[in-house]
Amino acid sequence: MDGIIINELSLSGQFHDSQDFWKNGMPPFYKALQDARSFGVGYLFKQGSFYGAQATPDKTLHDLLTAPEARIIDEAKRYKSTLARAICNPFWDDAPQQDLNAHYLADEADVSGSSVAEATARAVCLLSFIRSLYGKHPVVVTKDGVAIPVGNIWKEQQLYAILFERGELPLEKYITTRFSGGKLDFSLIDDTHGFSLIDNENQNEFIDSFRKFE
Template sequence: MTGQFSDQDDFVSNGFRPFVGVLKEMQGCSTLLLKKSDVWDKMVTPNSTLHSLLIHNASRTSDEVRRLKSAIAVLTKEPFWDSDCKQDVDTTYLLDGADVCGSSPAEACERDKVVVSFVSSTASVDPLNIIRNGINVPLLNLTCSGKLTEHLWANEHISFESYLKVQFSGGKLDFSRVEQKMNFSVIQSTEQSLFIDTFRKFEELTWEQIHADQGLDYKEYRGTIGRDYRAIKTYKFRASQKFRCHGYRENDSFIVIGFETDHKLSDRG
């Protein structure tokens, strides 16, 4: 935050909403956001700090800002990185030629090389390149949701189950009610990419397109998955010629019951 937002509404619309999306994703991935302890004093608009904006009388009348105050409260609490600073006083950290020693980007160079940024600033680019003692250190810059989960998955820091639950949260696919007997463990590591590609396709299509897509072959399952689903109309769709995903429709979401990798269920319906 460098005073880049013209007013409170600009901050809420263009800064707060993407930032909260990143926070929710971090929580879903069980990752911590380290902050500098002076965050309240950072300039949001040319004339207002984060603290003054949130305590201003006009802010108290806004439902969205009240939600902001709750969501952003995590910024005012531990962990603060400056209580255990990893930067070396003899090391130089440059951003676009300017010395940023003592800043969060400089600290990220000495930690996991990931930062979270509010958009519409000189630090909104990804990657954010810091020159550390003459050597470029590219930082993954989280300015919107989705990047962190992909990064953790690509670097094998989260499980297949966690990846699906976080990356597809809030979309057409709901992985929160998968049955134990058909759970994520039945999918081998070599098969995971097939399922992920299919799930991405499923999310991008409309329901009308899903019903018409010959590759997905979305249709009612005529067999019985279990006693809990006898009164529920269940469906299945293809992840490949052999693999299937089973579940049921609930409003605009497809509740995933489980996965089929041996075609035994499909042979019965």
């Protein structure tokens, strides 16, 4: 995966106030972003006007970064640098790859010219905020009548499954990353009795069995 595009359409003023955004909106965004960095996803693209996205009924992202309460709220102090970097370069609209003459629809809404449309033209995944219409994977975008599924994450651990679906993450890496840290311990698995015994036909059943331990 070449990069991730932040989905500005996933912000529509859905967070009640600054406290709600910093306390509830930023943690899942941050954790999903950390997953991307841990797998070496190089670029975090966004629209050039992303800083002006409406996060609360009366504040944009830029407003939240510069508001006095950003120096007081604990979560704001923790995630402020992450958000500040997220609104900076690189901007995909400096060199857009989407077809500017095409019409892009998502859930019957025109998303032409947006990050959602841009994601259909690149080998990337969308990164959305919670509490939006984009709390789903994939996001199905219709370009001039042709449906195109676009990967989308909005909380931690979702990227692993998308990379696995795309064939960019081996089964062993997916399992040990996705399900480690809980009740399962993979440290004693060897090549003789390990993941090499799993074939394509039964790997989904194998993965489902691990979900029972979550």
